[in-house]
Amino acid sequence: MRLDGKGLPVIAVSTLTAAGLAGRGLAQRVLEGGHPRPSELAAPAPSRPEDIRQKKLMSRAAWFSALVMRGALEEARWNEARAEIGAFFGVGASGAEMDEVARLIVASMEDGQFSLARCGREGLDACNPLFAFQIMNNFTLCHGAILEGLAGPNAAFFSRGTGTVTALEEACAAITSGACERALVGGADTALHPITMAELEREGFLRQGLTPAEGAAALAITSTAEAPLGYVEAVRVFPVERPRGTLVPRTGVLRDAAVPAALDALEDQPCDVVVLAPWGTPAREALLDLPQVLEAEISVDTSLTLGESLAATPALAWALTLDLLAHLNKPRALVLSAGPDGDLGVVVLAKGGA
Amino acid sequence: MAGRRAVITGVGAVSAFGVGYDALANGLAAGRSAIGPIRNFDARTFPTRVAGEVPIEKTSASLLEKHRGVLLHVGEAAAWEHSGLLRDRKVCFGLIAAAEAWRHARCGTAERKAALSIGLGLEQAFLEDLATALDGDEIRVGAGDLAGPEGVRFRSRVDLTAEKIRGVLGLSGRVAVHVSACAAGGTAVAHAASQIERGAADVVLCGASDSMVNPLGIGGMSRLGAPSPRAEPSACRPFDRRRDGLVVGEGAAMFVVEEESRARARGADLLAVIAGAATTQDAYRATAPRPDGSRALAAMERAVRRANLVPSDIGYVNAHGTGTPLNDMAEAKAIHALFGDVPTSSIKGAVGHLMAAAGAIELAACLLAFTRDLLPGTAHFEEPDPECPIHVIGPQPLKQRVEYVLSNSFGFGGQNVSVVLGRPR
Numbered sequence: 001m002r003l004d005g006k007g008l009p010v011i012a013v014s015t016l017t018a019a020g021l022a023g024r025g026l027a028q029r030v031l032e033g034g035h036p037r038p039s040e041l042a043a044p045a046p047s048r049p050e051d052i053r054q055k056k057l058m059s060r061a062a063w064f065s066a067l068v069m070r071g072a073l074e075e076a077r078w079n080e081a082r083a084e085i086g087a088f089f090g091v092g093a094s095g096a097e098m099d100e101v102a103r104l105i106v107a108s109m110e111d112g113q114f115s116l117a118r119c120g121r122e123g124l125d126a127c128n129p130l131f132a133f134q135i136m137n138n139f140t141l142c143h144g145a146i147l148e149g150l151a152g153p154n155a156a157f158f159s160r161g162t163g164t165v166t167a168l169e170e171a172c173a174a175i176t177s178g179a180c181e182r183a184l185v186g187g188a189d190t191a192l193h194p195i196t197m198a199e200l201e202r203e204g205f206l207r208q209g210l211t212p213a214e215g216a217a218a219l220a221i222t223s224t225a226e227a228p229l230g231y232v233e234a235v236r237v238f239p240v241e242r243p244r245g246t247l248v249p250r251t252g253v254l255r256d257a258a259v260p261a262a263l264d265a266l267e268d269q270p271c272d273v274v275v276l277a278p279w280g281t282p283a284r285e286a287l288l289d290l291p292q293v294l295e296a297e298i299s300v301d302t303s304l305t306l307g308e309s310l311a312a313t314p315a316l317a318w319a320l321t322l323d324l325l326a327h328l329n330k331p332r333a334l335v336l337s338a339g340p341d342g343d344l345g346v347v348v349l350a351k352g353g354a
Numbered sequence: 355m356a357g358r359r360a361v362i363t364g365v366g367a368v369s370a371f372g373v374g375y376d377a378l379a380n381g382l383a384a385g386r387s388a389i390g391p392i393r394n395f396d397a398r399t400f401p402t403r404v405a406g407e408v409p410i411e412k413t414s415a416s417l418l419e420k421h422r423g424v425l426l427h428v429g430e431a432a433a434w435e436h437s438g439l440l441r442d443r444k445v446c447f448g449l450i451a452a453a454e455a456w457r458h459a460r461c462g463t464a465e466r467k468a469a470l471s472i473g474l475g476l477e478q479a480f481l482e483d484l485a486t487a488l489d490g491d492e493i494r495v496g497a498g499d500l501a502g503p504e505g506v507r508f509r510s511r512v513d514l515t516a517e518k519i520r521g522v523l524g525l526s527g528r529v530a531v532h533v534s535a536c537a538a539g540g541t542a543v544a545h546a547a548s549q550i551e552r553g554a555a556d557v558v559l560c561g562a563s564d565s566m567v568n569p570l571g572i573g574g575m576s577r578l579g580a581p582s583p584r585a586e587p588s589a590c591r592p593f594d595r596r597r598d599g600l601v602v603g604e605g606a607a608m609f610v611v612e613e614e615s616r617a618r619a620r621g622a623d624l625l626a627v628i629a630g631a632a633t634t635q636d637a638y639r640a641t642a643p644r645p646d647g648s649r650a651l652a653a654m655e656r657a658v659r660r661a662n663l664v665p666s667d668i669g670y671v672n673a674h675g676t677g678t679p680l681n682d683m684a685e686a687k688a689i690h691a692l693f694g695d696v697p698t699s700s701i702k703g704a705v706g707h708l709m710a711a712a713g714a715i716e717l718a719a720c721l722l723a724f725t726r727d728l729l730p731g732t733a734h735f736e737e738p739d740p741e742c743p744i745h746v747i748g749p750q751p752l753k754q755r756v757e758y759v760l761s762n763s764f765g766f767g768g769q770n771v772s773v774v775l776g777r778p779r
Contacts, residue, residue, distance in 0.1 A: 001554065057640050087635065091533060093512060094477050102493045105485050114485035119569055120399030129577040133640050136476060137512060137533040142767030143640065151637040151649050154769060155541055158512045158531040166530045173548060195509050198495045202505065237528045244427060244521040
C-alpha cells in the first residue's frame, strides 16, 4: 500500500523496552549505546484504580500494550471523541501465567499421573475463573482499548513479524477509506514466556542468533496534521518462498527477495536511512548488502540492541526510525523487518515537521 | 480502488453436521440441531458435557489424504503424524475446509498467488503434556521436551493452521492471521474483501477454523460461566426467554473470494457479493458486552452504509446470538433499533459457538439465502423474550427471497464485526 500525497501523518509514538516506558528518544539511546541489553522488563506498576482491577485479567504483553497505547494517546493529546479512534495491533502467543497453569495441573494429578476426571472435579476449581482473559490473544489489544475507551475500527493480528506490518497497513486503510480519522497501531509481545522460548529454541532460532526480548510500541496515526513527527509513505508485506514444511526461507532466497521488496516499496524514491530488524544471524546476513544497494547513508540494525520481541519488533523499529529521521534530519527511511514468520515487512517513513 | 468488488466463488465447511459445506447446508435446511454429548475426551466430571462436536473421532493425516482431498507430499503424512500437529483439531478442520473451497471455486495454478486471511482461535494447550513437566508445584519446560522442529507438545502455535494451508495449497500470497476471538472469522472475511477492493489482491482464501472441544477449552469456558449448565442437545437457545448460556462448537468455514470481473472472466460461479463490512470495539468491560448494544449498532450501521445501502435493504440478519443472557439482549436492542422487525436467526443452537470460526460458519450459512432462498432457523427457539424485541425465525428455516443479508460476530473483549452479503447478479 502506498499512501497518497505525503503519506499519513504520525503525531505520537510510545515505546516500552528494557530502557523503560518512553515516547521519543529511542534512536538516541540506541545510537549512543546507552540502551540496556534485552531483558525482562520492569514495566511500571498500575496506579489507577481501573488499571489495578483490570491488570488482574491481563497477560504481560497486554499490560505492555495498554501502557504504550496510553502513552501514545497522551502524547497525541487525543482526549476527545475516543470512541471513534481505531486500534490495530500485532499480538503474540498466549501469555498464560505458568503459576496459574501449574495450580490447575497440580490439582489434577492422581497417583503421580494427570487425571482427566480429577481435572474436571478439582483441577478447574483451582484455576482462576478469569484466567481465560489472560490467555486470549486478542486481549493484548482489547484491554488497552477498554481502559482508554477506543471504540472505533479495530483488528488484532497474530504476529511473529509481518502480522504487525499488516496491522499498520489496515490502520492506514481504515483512515484512507474513511472508516476512522485517527488510529493507534503497534505491537506488543514477549519472547521470554517459557513455552515461547522453548518453541523458539526447538525451532532452531535461538542457536542461530535470535536474542529473545519483550516490549511494545504504539504509533498515533491521523488523516491530517500540521506538524507531525513523520509520515507513513508506504506499507508492504512481501511473502518469501520457502520449501514446504520449513519455517523460514533460506538465507540466499531471503537475500534475493529483500532488494526487490525494498525497491518496490520505495518506487524509485531515494532513501537516506535503512533500519533493519532481522530475527537473527541468517536474516542479518541476508540483509547485509541492502543499505549499500539502496545507497543509504545510514544503516541501523535494531535487533542488535533491542533483540527480537516478535509482534513488537516491527513497531519498535518504526518508532526508532521516526526518532532517527528527526535526530539526524534525514528525509526518508526504509524499515525492513524479517521476523521468525519468514516473510518481509517493508515500511517507508518520511520525516515530519515536528 | 474504483469499481472493484469482492465476490465469493467457493466455500468449504466443517461443522457438527459433518464434513463438507453440503452437510452444513442440508442440516440447516432441515431445521436440525447437531449438538450432542462430548466424545472427544471423557467429560463426565466437567461442568459442561455437551458440544457442537465435529463427527471426526480422531484427526489424522491419513483421514485428510484419503477422504478429504488434502494432498500431502510423500513422507509428509508420516511426519505430521509423528509431530502431533494434528492433535490440534482446528488444523485438520481448516485444511479440509480450505481444500473444499479451493475445489468448489475450481481454482487452478493462476490462483496460487492468492493471499490467505484466516481467523484462528487460541493455541490449544495440552494438559497431559504440561503434567509431564511438573516439578513440585512448578512447570518447567525446555526445548528438549518438544518433539522436533515441527513437534506439537504443550501448546500448538497460533498460526500453524495458516502455515499448513499455505503449504498444502501452494499459496504464494501474503498471510494474515486474525485473532479477534469470536469476531475473527468475520474480520478475516472483511479483511479479504478490503484487500480486493483496494487492489492489494485479486484472490483471497479466507475464513476461520477453531476447536475448543478439549479439556482446557471446555474447562476454561465453564469457569467463565458462559456455557449453559444443561447437559442436553437443546442447551443453547438463542433469544429464547429460557436461555442460560452457550454451547461450545468446533469446525471451520473457508471461502475463495475474488475480484468480480476476474471471477466472471474465468467462468467462476458467484455465490455472493461481499457488499460491505465494518468493525467497532465495545470498549466497555473485559467480562461483558456493552449492555446498550451501541457499538454493535454502530458496526451494523457502518457496514450497511459502506455497502451503499439503507437498513430496509437488509432482508435477513444472522445474529451472533450466543444464547447467553447478556449478549442476546444487547444484540437484540441493536438489531431492533436499526432494522425493526427484520427476520433474524442464530445458528448457534444448531452447531454451537465455533468461537474464532463462528463468524465464518455463519457467513457460510448466509449463503443459503442466495442459493436456496432459505433463511436459516434458530434451533430450540420456542419462547420469545420481551427483552429481545426482534423477529426471531423459529427452528425451521424461512423460505424467502432476499437481496442482502447482514451477519454479526461479537468477540470476547468487545470486538464487533458486521458483514453485508448481496445476491450476485
